[in-house]
Amino acid sequence: MKVTAIILASGKGNRFGLPKAEVKIQGQSFLEKIKETLSQADVDDIFTARYENTADMLSTLRLAVKELKNKQKNSGFLIFPVDFPFVQAKTVQELIKCHKQNPDAIIRPVYQNKSGHPVLLPFLLNLEQDDKKQGLKYIIQNCGLPIFDVSVEDDGILKNINTKEDLELWMPKN
Numbered sequence: 605m606k607v608t609a610i611i612l613a614s615g616k617g618n619r620f621g622l623p624k625a626e627v628k629i630q631g632q633s634f635l636e637k638i639k640e641t642l643s644q645a646d647v648d649d650i651f652t653a654r655y656e657n658t659a660d661m662l663s664t665l666r667l668a669v670k671e672l673k674n675k676q677k678n679s680g681f682l683i684f685p686v687d688f689p690f691v692q693a694k695t696v697q698e699l700i701k702c703h704k705q706n707p708d709a710i711i712r713p714v715y716q717n718k719s720g721h722p723v724l725l726p727f728l729l730n731l732e733q734d735d736k737k738q739g740l741k742y743i744i745q746n747c748g749l750p751i752f753d754v755s756v757e758d759d760g761i762l763k764n765i766n767t768k769e770d771l772e773l774w775m776p777k778n
């Protein structure tokens with residue numbers, strides 16, 4: 605079973621003041637940090653989705669999956685928004701382990717009863733279905749596929765960095 609990580613990094617970072625893929629924490633960009641996390645989790649198939657002029661996360665994801673499905677056969681896609689740089693490698697490993705046992709299910713990490721990112725989507729999920737302008741969450745909730753929530757000890761799955769204030773709030777204290 606092959607899982608490809610898709611790092612969603614098309615945003616211009618208007619709320620942050622620069623593209624979030626380029627924001628640095630402790631000398632590493634968000635993009636570099638996520639790639640390092642994936643490498644530590646033994647994920648070697650990584651696709652960075654950086655497209656010009658995509659309207660939102662879902663349109664970026666649709667373009668990336670379409671491009672990847674034309675090139676290779678995967679069992680699933682680990683969807684990793686670039687604004688979640690604090691996710692731990694162990695979490696990624698746990699999601700992939702669950703995917704291997706349930707290849708046709710959507711796998712979500714959950715910390716203290718709250719789901720977050722990254723999410724692992726099965727190859728057969730139809731991302732082109734009408735999302736009623738509500739995004740990926742709507743597609744997941746209405747696709748008819750099983751959803752498995754994996755309990756993790758990683759609050760990084762909830763740390764969405766949209767602004768400089770978010771980064772200050774969530775930055776690990778040394």
